[in-house]
Amino acid sequence: MKRSEINERMQAAETFFAAMSFALPPWAYRSPEEWKGRYAIDAEIADNGLGWDLTDFGSGDFARRGLLLFTLRNGAPGRGGKSYAEKIMIVEEGQETPFHFHWSKMEDIIVRGGGKLVLELHGSTKDEKLSTGDIEARIDGELRSVRAGERVVLEPGQSICLEQGVYHRFYGETGAGRVLVGEVSAVNDDRVDNRFLEAIGRFPQVEEDESPRHLLVSDYGSYL
Numbered sequence: 001m002k003r004s005e006i007n008e009r010m011q012a013a014e015t016f017f018a019a020m021s022f023a024l025p026p027w028a029y030r031s032p033e034e035w036k037g038r039y040a041i042d043a044e045i046a047d048n049g050l051g052w053d054l055t056d057f058g059s060g061d062f063a064r065r066g067l068l069l070f071t072l073r074n075g076a077p078g079r080g081g082k083s084y085a086e087k088i089m090i091v092e093e094g095q096e097t098p099f100h101f102h103w104s105k106m107e108d109i110i111v112r113g114g115g116k117l118v119l120e121l122h123g124s125t126k127d128e129k130l131s132t133g134d135i136e137a138r139i140d141g142e143l144r145s146v147r148a149g150e151r152v153v154l155e156p157g158q159s160i161c162l163e164q165g166v167y168h169r170f171y172g173e174t175g176a177g178r179v180l181v182g183e184v185s186a187v188n189d190d191r192v193d194n195r196f197l198e199a200i201g202r203f204p205q206v207e208e209d210e211s212p213r214h215l216l217v218s219d220y221g222s223y224l
Contacts, residue, residue: 001062001204006054007213013068013090020113020180022088024070028052032212032223039224046220048074049190053217057098058201065096071217075187077104087183091117093172099130099197101167107185110159115176119152119160122167128195130167137161167197 017024027042028051039046050071059065068090075082085105091097093115101124111117123131132148138161139152146152153173154160162168172179194202203218215223 001054001056002207002209003212004210005062006204006206006216007210009054009062009068010052010213013070016090016114016178016180017088022112022180024088025072028070028214030214032215032219035215035220035223037224042224046224048076049188049217050074051217051220052214053190055202055204057196058204063092063095065098067091067095067097071188077187077189077193083187085183085185085188087185087188088112089181089183091170091172091179091181093174093176093178096171097169098200099167099169100194101165102162102193103164103195104193105186105188106161106163107183107188108159108161109154109170110182110184111154111156111179112182113156113180115179116156116173117154117170117179117181118173119154119168119170120149121146121152121162122148124165124167124195130197135166137166 027045035042045051050073053069053071054066056062056066070088072086072088073082074085099122109117109119121135121137123133123135125131130148134148135146137144137146137152140159152160190202212219
């Protein structure tokens with residue numbers, strides 16, 4: 001992705017968060033220069049991957065296949081401390097996050113506002129392919145049987161619990177508007193705990209055509 005597109009998406013996200021009355025922590029708006037030399041103070045942010053995260057999953061087409069996230073809190077897997085994580089995400093109409101599951105992380109996906117989120121679910125086989133059998137999922141704590149590949153539509157206020165090994169993909173329902181989506185989960189390391197059905201990348205290659213508006217989590221090593 002070009003840095004200019006990332007900057008543009010961040011600016012639009014700030015506007016949408018404000019419209020949804022969702023406030024980010026003050027450090028979310030720092031310039032790159034303001035991060036320099038702060039590692040001793042901001043080690044938890046840098047080491048645990050808090051902050052801005054945009055990806056096109058290697059598609060080259062963020063509007064069709066991509067996701068904007070901001071990690072608000074997270075622990076460090078295997079090192080004690082916090083056992084939980086929280087993210088806020090923006091999902092556009094028809095914008096796909098492709099099929100994947102997590103080996104370690106259990107998560108609740110919550111529609112915080114805006115439009116409707118569509119999820120498609122599959123169990124996984126021992127060789128990590130899609131299962132064709134029904135699975136059970138909890139929507140707002142209520143147990144529900146879900147057919148393989150069935151569309152589950154969540155409206156604002158609704159949530160679903162996704163257990164380890166459950167393949168899921170999601171996108172905003174066309175015509176309903178962009179979706180503000182929360183995630184509450186066990187500690188999370190996106191570098192090693194995503195099993196994508198396709199051979200795709202989790203983090204984008206960035207073409208530096210202009211200066212960053214704000215740092216991505218993948219930028220911290222260059223600045224802190």
